[in-house]
Amino acid sequence: MTASRTAGLERLTLGFIPLLDAALPIIAREGGFFAAEGLDVALSRENAWSTLRDKLAAGLLDGAHMLAPLPLAMSLGISGAACETLAPLVLGRNGNTLVLSSRWSEGMPLPETAIPPGDPDPAAGARDFARRLRHRGGPPPCLAIVHPFSCQHYQLREWLALGGIDADHEVKRVVLPPSRMAEALEEGRIDGFCVGEPWGSLAQRRGGGRIVASGAQLWPDHPEKVLGVTASWAERHPATLAALIRGLTGAADWLGASPEHARQARDWLALPPYLDRAASHLETLAPDTGPARQRLGGDLRPSPAAMAPMAAHLDHALRARGGRLAPARLSACYSPVHFDAATHQERA
Structure with missing residues (x-):
């Protein structure tokens, strides 16, 4: 210095x-x-x-x-x-991760376990989510973002679009501070979120949900x-x-x-x-x-x-x-x- x-x-x-x-x-x-x-x-x-x-x-x-x-x-x-x-x-x-609750993400391709090594196609997870959403019916899943004018919001919308999901009508979106995401997921108040680290990896480590896509996959670097x-x-x-x-x-x-x-x-x-x-x-x-x-x-x-x-x-x-x-x-x-x-x- x-x-x-x-x-x-x-x-x-x-x-x-x-x-x-x-x-x-x-x-x-x-x-x-x-x-x-x-x-x-x-x-x-x-x-x-x-x-x-x-x-x-x-x-x-x-x-x-x-x-x-x-x-x-x-x-x-x-x-x-x-x-x-x-x-x-x-x-x-x-630095962003898209996390879904265990109920919604079970069996989905995950970035950290991709075979062969490397990130899976994020569209595959989005299409899987779309199938589950339409098969289950009931209230739309609630997904949290950190702010309306954020990369997390835009990346979530683009990921949903890869599965043919209308972000404005087929899911419910709410705004939460990043530090409250993992807790809200564990308590069942939301079904998923897109957030900056460390909150996505923390939610996964605590068992509340799993990372199904990353912002780096959608908008590299x-x-x-x-x-x-x-x-x-x-x-x-x-x-x-x-x-x-x-x-x-x-x-x-x-x-x-x-x-x-x-x-x-x-x-x-x-x-x-x-x-x-x-x-x-x-x-x-x-x-x-x-x-x-x-x-x-x-x-x-x-x-x-x-x-x-x-x-x-x-x-x-x-x-x-x-x-x-x-x-x-x-x-x-x-x-x-x-x-x-x-x-x-x-x-x-």
Whole structure:
């Protein structure tokens, strides 16, 4: 780590939801990477994405670990009051799991037990689910998502569509915080969910359900979480934003440097202020493992083109309201300009 640098705003608060892809802010704080950039960063654990969104928009948070579609949804005014929001860095790729209760998933092809080795076709599980749904009759199964404007929601819809299931009429969808998914499944209040790790693997380990598909199967290597800041905050504090980006990239480089670092990162996430017992079943944060294919390092540079799958869903939501997603809005939200300035990268 480098000697301490002076940033424009030295004390700030970042919000996060207890998920594995909050790892980089946690590592940057616990490992001293923020401090090396002259930043005193407090991490505020939030329970729901809507709460985190509202606090960021109100200026109660300086930045946040955010669902990749949420900055654009905020900018467009389709998730809360309109608030121009930027995503200057990617915090994680992949990492979502689609879990069904044991009653609905018994005998289905599972990503972690595929023969030959490798992921099974997610469409096979979706078609199996469709057959069960129509054979059993009765009330529609209840599936939980974390937020309407989330990759989890869009990936769930696309998985259901692979089985010919109408997500708006053949299943019931509810919104729950990620940390409540496994418990709700065990109690029978929901029949399945799509969520970021570690909550899917935890539900499977506790016997409440089984992972039947992953977001990595549907959208390989997609940006799942981003750093979110309001455009007004970025304009007022450019030096702080640059220091924040450098602290997070330093944490990512450190995480990927050795298996020992991945195990240390897991221990930090398991501390009570962060994920606590929800991370107790994990041994490491080694990248690209398990059915979720979680990636917490690598290329953190944002790219509007990489947001195409989720942008299509947001455009659909806008068209339902008589609008349309302008390419310029997408490009402004996920521009790499702040990342490149902070890391001194020159890209075409």
